[in-house]
Amino acid sequence: MSKITVVGAGAVGATTADNIARKELADEVVLLDIKQGFAEGKALDMFQTAALLGWDTTLTGVTNDYSKTANSDVVVITSGLPRKPGMTREELIGVNAGIVKSVVDNILQYSPDAIFVIVSNPMDTMTYLALKASGLPKNRIIGMGGALDSARFKCYLSLAMNVSPNDLHATVIGGHGDTTMIPLKRLATWNGTPVANYLDGATLDKVAADTMVGGATLTGLLGTSAWYAPGAASAAVVESIIRDEKRVIPCSVFLEGEYGQSDICLGVPVVLGKTGWEKIIDYNLNEEEQALFSKSADAVRNMNNVLSTLSL
Numbered sequence: 001m002s003k004i005t006v007v008g009a010g011a012v013g014a015t016t017a018d019n020i021a022r023k024e025l026a027d028e029v030v031l032l033d034i035k036q037g038f039a040e041g042k043a044l045d046m047f048q049t050a051a052l053l054g055w056d057t058t059l060t061g062v063t064n065d066y067s068k069t070a071n072s073d074v075v076v077i078t079s080g081l082p083r084k085p086g087m088t089r090e091e092l093i094g095v096n097a098g099i100v101k102s103v104v105d106n107i108l109q110y111s112p113d114a115i116f117v118i119v120s121n122p123m124d125t126m127t128y129l130a131l132k133a134s135g136l137p138k139n140r141i142i143g144m145g146g147a148l149d150s151a152r153f154k155c156y157l158s159l160a161m162n163v164s165p166n167d168l169h170a171t172v173i174g175g176h177g178d179t180t181m182i183p184l185k186r187l188a189t190w191n192g193t194p195v196a197n198y199l200d201g202a203t204l205d206k207v208a209a210d211t212m213v214g215g216a217t218l219t220g221l222l223g224t225s226a227w228y229a230p231g232a233a234s235a236a237v238v239e240s241i242i243r244d245e246k247r248v249i250p251c252s253v254f255l256e257g258e259y260g261q262s263d264i265c266l267g268v269p270v271v272l273g274k275t276g277w278e279k280i281i282d283y284n285l286n287e288e289e290q291a292l293f294s295k296s297a298d299a300v301r302n303m304n305n306v307l308s309t310l311s312l
């Protein structure tokens, strides 16, 4: 029997729950929101697609009733403000830190053994906060960002190369921020061959730049931030954990010397399985990539330092 809770029934939370339910990753999916009736409505609407789409997962929507989340195996936290056009993710810290901290405290009362997937922004700092506030083993706190950013990298590569995104391997590491993420151009491949064989340097640089501002571009188009790809990426992370798939997905995890960094949560490739993130994979960055990773860490660390100025 497995149970997954998604906190926040807004655009990303509902899309995550929808993907999880359709894939039948759990016997029960609980969707929780603070807004009266909102999660109940989203869950009911979603369940009305079951007979049309051919899935059967118990979906429970609740308004702030954490007792219904009891004994969850995995909890996805999407509660909090999204950014508006012109904003950075970092500007959300003041409001979202308080929300994420209170959600983690509430969840732990009923699901002390849960694995947490943190989505709320600024995600790397919210992941660090969840780790410090919960005191849980590091392997049970996973920030979702790299899964989404890597999917965007593959999207822009597939458009530039006119190939299927499913034949591409491409990874984004570092922070989940407009200037902190690092699309690993050197390691991106199409059917095992370097994408640099097919794209000139300027085009590949543009693909990487578009990837980095992928979230901002969508926020500009939509008036709020994206949800289809974020929901699918969150569900992919949950799937590898709940099905013990051992997939390698870049996630924000607590580093203790890996990639030259400590006391920070930052995006690196990890193996995801039933105990959470199980192993960090060393991609042997070259000097230029390592310098970008260190710069990214500096920016995320500055954001983490803001946490101590907030009354949480």
Ligand SMILES: NC(=O)c1ccc[n+]([C@@H]2O[C@H](COP(=O)([O-])OP(=O)(O)OC[C@H]3O[C@@H](n4cnc5c(N)ncnc54)[C@H](O)[C@@H]3O)[C@@H](O)[C@H]2O)c1
Binding pocket: 007, 008, 009, 010, 011, 012, 013, 032, 033, 034, 035, 038, 078, 079, 080, 081, 082, 083, 089, 092, 096, 099, 102, 103, 118, 119, 120, 121, 123, 144, 145, 148, 176, 224, 225, 226, 227, 230
């Ligand atoms: N990490 C990523 O890759 C990624 C991707 C997309 C969005 N995000 C972030 O995810 C968050 C949610 O985005 P969205 O588009 O779904 O926003 P949204 O406004 O559509 O939904 C947020 C929901 O959180 C709920 N909420 C607020 N406080 C709560 C609390 N204390 N307890 C329970 N629910 C609460 C709100 O009522 C709302 O329904 C944002 O912070 C956004 O920046 C992260």
Ligand SMILES: O=C(O)C[C@H](O)C(=O)O
Binding pocket: 082, 083, 089, 121, 148, 176, 214, 215, 216, 219, 225, 226, 230
């Ligand atoms: O762009 C945002 O603010 C939301 C999210 O982090 C994303 O990348 O889509």
